Amino acid sequence: MEEVEVLIIGAGIVGLAIAERLSQKYDCVIVAEKEPSFGRHTSSRNSEVMHSGIYYPQDTLKAKLCVKGLDMLYAFLKEHEIDHKNCGKLVVATKDEEIPILEELLENGTKNGVRGLKILSEEKVRELEPLFKTKSALWVPSTGIMDTHSVMKKLDFIAEENGAMISYNTEVVGIKKTDDGYIVTFYDGFKVKSPVVINAAGLWADKVSEMVGIPAEEHNYTIHFCKGEYYKTTKYKNIEHLVYPVPDPTGISLGIHIRINLNGELSFGPNAYYVDELGYGMDETYHRQFHESVSEYLDIEFDEMWQDDSGIRPKLQNKGEGFRDFVIENEKEKGFPNFINLIGIESPGLTSCLAISKYVENLIDEEK
């Protein structure tokens, strides 16, 4: 049987970031990915925004890893000359009642360590972005956008250069604990033995965790699929800053905001609704919701926006429930030492990926 030192399940941005880091320390790292290439799911279907960390409750992993991960990501993008833009973001209040929410975000963000936050008057916002309807806005200077595909390509490249093996078309179908590690079975019956297994399986992380013997329901690890769609427009181009409404009070999403890409193209999204099955098709019935939401802050006709793409959030928070943090655990207390679970890695997972990889490195117990 093949033996390795670390086996990572999933080659989304998180699995690749972990592979990049651990391949510097261990000689024999393997990543098993069921798809034919990296980032075929959530890591390629998102807003590509590098978040600042203003939204998340203090001392949560989401807050800490986002703030730390943002600095690490900017440094990585610069070092490897990957296309990105530190464009900054405006959270706009379109009604007087929303202004206190901006103040709360400023206070929360500052406590989380986000620098440079400022409330701007209507006039100041117009100087920055004249098209938007607003009473006031929170200015978040550290937010940016990046070329996520190139980040993943680079992480994959560095990991392989360091000797890691990224095995595509390799679905993990079974995991068995032994006295000194785990035997992981692939779809074709091939087995690999590893003392360290890292579950970075995104939308399927609860199922992978169940394979080793951690029932999702019992441990509150069940993932709920929450879809987010985008609509695009050619009416406006070259808007300089990201513009977000105040966040949804249920905490399910950050609200339908503008998404700008590095070519200056504009889209709107994501919305948020729970689905039972994986599928990236768009539901036309939400077109009206998009139009109404965007019209709150920008003049646009119903027919000036059309369907773009969608992604699915791996949410621990179910419908009607409150905030849930990332789960990133060495499951030794459940009887599975050095089986490291990453569950519910929704936004800000892209932003946090490099900080997550460092956190995971520190969780690995060298002497179990």
Ligand SMILES: Cc1cc2nc3c(=O)[nH]c(=O)nc-3n(C[C@H](O)[C@H](O)[C@H](O)COP(=O)(O)OP(=O)(O)OC[C@H]3O[C@@H](n4cnc5c(N)ncnc54)[C@H](O)[C@@H]3O)c2cc1C
């Ligand atoms: C609509 C939307 C917008 C978002 N916007 C942002 C944003 O602007 N900024 C931000 O920071 N974050 C954002 N996110 C969150 C971010 O995209 C995710 O947190 C991140 O991509 C998660 O990466 P991952 O590697 O954990 O998961 P994934 O990219 O889903 O990777 C998991 C991988 O595991 C593989 N896998 C699963 N099961 C198995 C198995 N049994 N065997 C082998 N392989 C397996 C899958 O094929 C997949 O490739 C957004 C998410 C969504 C849905």
